[in-house]
Amino acid sequence: MFEIFGIPSNALFSQLLIGLINGSFYALLSLGLAVIFGMLNIINFTHGAQYMMGAFMAFFLLQYAGLSYWWALIVAPVVVGLFGMIIERTMLQWLYKLDHLYGLLLTFGLALIIEGVFRNYFGSSGLPYAMPDSLRGGQNLGFMFLPNYRAWVVVASLVVCLGTWFVIERTRLGAYLRAATENPTLVRAFGINVPRMITLTYGFGVGLAALAGVMAAPIYNVSPQMGSDLIIVVFAVVVIGGMGSIMGAIVTGFGLGVIEGLTKVFFPEASNTVIFVIMAIVLLIRPAGLFGRTA
Amino acid sequence: MLDVPSAPLLAVEGLHAWYGESHILHGASFEVRAGEVVTLLGRNGAGKTTTLKSIMGIVGQRKGSVRFEGRELIGLSSNAIARGGIAFCPEERGIFASLDVEENLFLPPEVKPGGLKTDSIFTLFPNIKERLRSQGTKLSGGEQQMLAIGRILRTGARLLLLDEPTEGLAPVIIQQIGHTIRTLKEQGFTILLVEQNFRFASTVADRYYVMEHGRIIDAFANSELDANLEKLHEYLGV
Numbered sequence: 001m002f003e004i005f006g007i008p009s010n011a012l013f014s015q016l017l018i019g020l021i022n023g024s025f026y027a028l029l030s031l032g033l034a035v036i037f038g039m040l041n042i043i044n045f046t047h048g049a050q051y052m053m054g055a056f057m058a059f060f061l062l063q064y065a066g067l068s069y070w071w072a073l074i075v076a077p078v079v080v081g082l083f084g085m086i087i088e089r090t091m092l093q094w095l096y097k098l099d100h101l102y103g104l105l106l107t108f109g110l111a112l113i114i115e116g117v118f119r120n121y122f123g124s125s126g127l128p129y130a131m132p133d134s135l136r137g138g139q140n141l142g143f144m145f146l147p148n149y150r151a152w153v154v155v156a157s158l159v160v161c162l163g164t165w166f167v168i169e170r171t172r173l174g175a176y177l178r179a180a181t182e183n184p185t186l187v188r189a190f191g192i193n194v195p196r197m198i199t200l201t202y203g204f205g206v207g208l209a210a211l212a213g214v215m216a217a218p219i220y221n222v223s224p225q226m227g228s229d230l231i232i233v234v235f236a237v238v239v240i241g242g243m244g245s246i247m248g249a250i251v252t253g254f255g256l257g258v259i260e261g262l263t264k265v266f267f268p269e270a271s272n273t274v275i276f277v278i279m280a281i282v283l284l285i286r287p288a289g290l291f292g293r294t295a
Numbered sequence: 296m297l298d299v300p301s302a303p304l305l306a307v308e309g310l311h312a313w314y315g316e317s318h319i320l321h322g323a324s325f326e327v328r329a330g331e332v333v334t335l336l337g338r339n340g341a342g343k344t345t346t347l348k349s350i351m352g353i354v355g356q357r358k359g360s361v362r363f364e365g366r367e368l369i370g371l372s373s374n375a376i377a378r379g380g381i382a383f384c385p386e387e388r389g390i391f392a393s394l395d396v397e398e399n400l401f402l403p404p405e406v407k408p409g410g411l412k413t414d415s416i417f418t419l420f421p422n423i424k425e426r427l428r429s430q431g432t433k434l435s436g437g438e439q440q441m442l443a444i445g446r447i448l449r450t451g452a453r454l455l456l457l458d459e460p461t462e463g464l465a466p467v468i469i470q471q472i473g474h475t476i477r478t479l480k481e482q483g484f485t486i487l488l489v490e491q492n493f494r495f496a497s498t499v500a501d502r503y504y505v506m507e508h509g510r511i512i513d514a515f516a517n518s519e520l521d522a523n524l525e526k527l528h529e530y531l532g533v
Contacts, residue, residue: 175401175402178391178393178394179393182391182392183391185353185373186383186389188353188372188373188374188377189351189353189374189376189377189383190377190382191374191377191378191403191404191450192374192404193374194374
């Protein structure tokens, strides 16, 4: 055991790990928000509820269908993503030409309704979700103990985030998305079905939230308000990174998770507010966010 | 000599179009035959751009008839219209800032077989080949115009709608664009061109339609241009 700035290394590294875990969720969720905002011009306040639905979906699949965690990783994002697409087709699509405020109000209202329905049926105390057996236990790295499941969450989230970045920034499909963000009318006049692409993009962003929910289920309990607790912080992350920036969402997601973890070690009293303090400073200095482009 | 008129490739009849409350086209009618270069002339605000956009299905509301290869386009979405084989090059060029030149060039999907090969596009516009890695909007105005035309030649669309391709460009670039249009015509493309600059149009066009207040008010062939010059000056206010 050694010390860094008077802090036992063990405590430091375990807080760093917790920071990375939280950062994984921040990154996945703010990435989904960024993708959705870029394409739909909608600030998706339902995101937290969709994350919670992902966790519940994992719980249902295990409880009633006997489908394991690994199945849930695939099935839950697809099901919740489809649910999102129905919302987009029936409600959101009418709001694109209006002020952001309308989309915000609608998605916020939906989040309250979804949460209310879940609370009505499942109460507000959490339901336990067992960790998959293959990810139990951990590695002793010498300077700290690394639980396998947490390592998996960090790696999986990194892979998904970077994969998404790659598709959007480096492929033909991504070029369609970027072009349609700039000038949907012209992209459509080239023969691309932009409305369908928008629906699928929303479904994908929502699917990312549900995926985060599944990954969160074994760490936190599955509960109706798990999303609203998290989403406030995630919105701060998005503001810091810059609305609509893909890499910005990923880097600030992980970065702020780590900063939050370190704050817990060095100045625990501020750990709940540090992200908001950073947000305030960023808004003052760079209102478009660290990675945002000023319009 | 027998003059057998081929069926028009594009037939516009009684076309009305609106942007929100404002009624822009008031029953425009004209036609374009396969292989022709037809130019819409008219003052600013006469409805030329709106006509192209109405054919493409990107105005607020339209009424009347637009038939392409005998198929009615009114009521189709713009992506379906494009898939039918019509390509549009907008006045503002529409080069995407978040895409590099290569991505811009390959953005429009192939809608029909038989589009130009990439090499032929580079032969027409050698400048583009030099700058594939640049951000789209970092190109000069002339290069952006070439990119905007080049990218719709790949798609296999046989009817090209070009909205003021020479606007704001230097004379040498305008010549290059004129040369391109003549080359495309030789290769069998049909082109509907909107132009303010009828001196440029006279170097490429087979026929002209003159628009005013959202209607076609006159039509003549390129060979009749000199005879119509005085009238034309009056129409265009030049």
